[in-house]
Amino acid sequence: MYTQSMDMADTTAPAPVPTAAPEALQSRFDEKIDADQKIEPQNWMPEAYRRTLVRQISQHAHSEIIGMQPEGQWISRAPSLKRKAILLAKVQDEGGHGLYLYSAAETLGTSRDQLLDALHTGKAKYSSIFNYPTLLWADVGVIGWLVDGAAIMNQVPICRCSYGPYARAMIRICKEESFHQRQGFESLMVQMQGTPEQRAMVQDAVNRWWWPVLAMFGPPDAESSNSAQGMRWGIKRISNDDLRQNFVDATVPQAAILGVTLPDPDLKWNEERQQHDYGAIDWTEFWEVVNGKGPCNKERLSSRVKAHEDGQWVRDAAQAYAEKQQARLLKEAA
Numbered sequence: 639m640y641t642q643s644m645d646m647a648d649t650t651a652p653a654p655v656p657t658a659a660p661e662a663l664q665s666r667f668d669e670k671i672d673a674d675q676k677i678e679p680q681n682w683m684p685e686a687y688r689r690t691l692v693r694q695i696s697q698h699a700h701s702e703i704i705g706m707q708p709e710g711q712w713i714s715r716a717p718s719l720k721r722k723a724i725l726l727a728k729v730q731d732e733g734g735h736g737l738y739l740y741s742a743a744e745t746l747g748t749s750r751d752q753l754l755d756a757l758h759t760g761k762a763k764y765s766s767i768f769n770y771p772t773l774l775w776a777d778v779g780v781i782g783w784l785v786d787g788a789a790i791m792n793q794v795p796i797c798r799c800s801y802g803p804y805a806r807a808m809i810r811i812c813k814e815e816s817f818h819q820r821q822g823f824e825s826l827m828v829q830m831q832g833t834p835e836q837r838a839m840v841q842d843a844v845n846r847w848w849w850p851v852l853a854m855f856g857p858p859d860a861e862s863s864n865s866a867q868g869m870r871w872g873i874k875r876i877s878n879d880d881l882r883q884n885f886v887d888a889t890v891p892q893a894a895i896l897g898v899t900l901p902d903p904d905l906k907w908n909e910e911r912q913q914h915d916y917g918a919i920d921w922t923e924f925w926e927v928v929n930g931k932g933p934c935n936k937e938r939l940s941s942r943v944k945a946h947e948d949g950q951w952v953r954d955a956a957q958a959y960a961e962k963q964q965a966r967l968l969k970e971a972a
């Protein structure tokens with residue numbers, strides 16, 4: 639149901655010849671954007687809009703797939719059958735999100751092989767957050783609570799993205815992210831009712847993840863090179879800084895319920911702004927992580943490449959089966 643394959647451009651066929659003048663095509667596109675209508679794969683779109691979407695949707699897909707690793711490492715060490723089943727389901731969901739998103743990106747005329755090649759050769763970005771290690775079981779709960787919480791804040795507005803296949807994929811993804819966030823919070827609630835050592839482990843995990851999660855929303859608006867155009871095209875609906883602020887405001891009361899301290903001495907309610915003030919984010923660390931020098935970048939990429947290579951026999955078998963079916967159909971038709 640969520641595949642977009644019915645809309646996929648046939649990359650082997652010659653590109654369709656536009657029937658209208660370029661100016662008319664551009665103004666029809668602009669009218670649709672201004673009227674908040676969806677752009678669909680078969681519609682004409684400016685090349686820069688197409689490129690921006692391929693960039694963002696594929697980065698998002700790569701983040702979901704790489705994001706399976708930090709939590710996946712805990713599946714065999716989950717403390718109970720219940721926690722193992724929940725974690726397995728969550729990590730599988732993330733694989734599924736990656737697949738919906740690769741399908742959405744393919745409708746823009748870039749093949750899955752091209753997208754994966756960009757990831758495996760280090761040309762494509764994925765979210766900075768997945769280059770941090772999961773040292774404790776408590777980290778798994780904190781990823782659910784904070785990382786998925788941040789993801790929901792960022793992704794709910796993308797359900798209204800101007801590109802139809804991306805917007806539709808995001809509706810399903812957000813529903814699942816909501817379960818991911820709740821299971822993380824519930825797991826932490828249980829740990830916080832445990833021994834002093836368990837509570838200390840939760841606090842340690844919160845201390846390590848808080849700042850990378852705030853950075854996950856992307857650079858400050860003034861340095862966000864893609865924001866203005868993304869907003870104009872209805873791809874991005876809320877700015878990086880506004881999403882970050884909304885996330886801080888939503889998370890502070892949740893931390894109080896859990897009984898953990900957020901590791902920011904400057905975090906306080908600002909009566910005038912009716913929002914929380916918070917301390918300075920280390921943007922030098924963020925850019926280092928984005929540019930390949932985070933604690934786990936090398937490990938994440940090499941595990942991903944190995945998994946892809948190990949799966950070659952599955953792709954070969956699927957290809958051989960498809961060719962056999964095709965030959966049978968041709969024989970029957972003859």
Ligand code: BYC
Pocket residue numbers: 693694697698699701702705706732763764765766767785786789792793853854855856857861862863864865868874878928
């Ligand atoms: N990490 O102009 P800006 C998940 C890059 S998966 C790395 O503001 P834009 C989950 C940015 O790409 C969550 N790079 O960009 C999975 C740009 O570089 P390029 C992933 C980042 O696109 C498993 C440059 O910085 N979510 O939830 O307007 C388990 C300047 O930035 C990051 C998505 O992908 C970063 N954090 O805004 C649990 C959501 N931030 O490309 C959870 C969809 C920025 O020009 N994506 N950069 O070379 C978006 O909403 C937007 O692309 C961003 C960035 C807000 C991320």
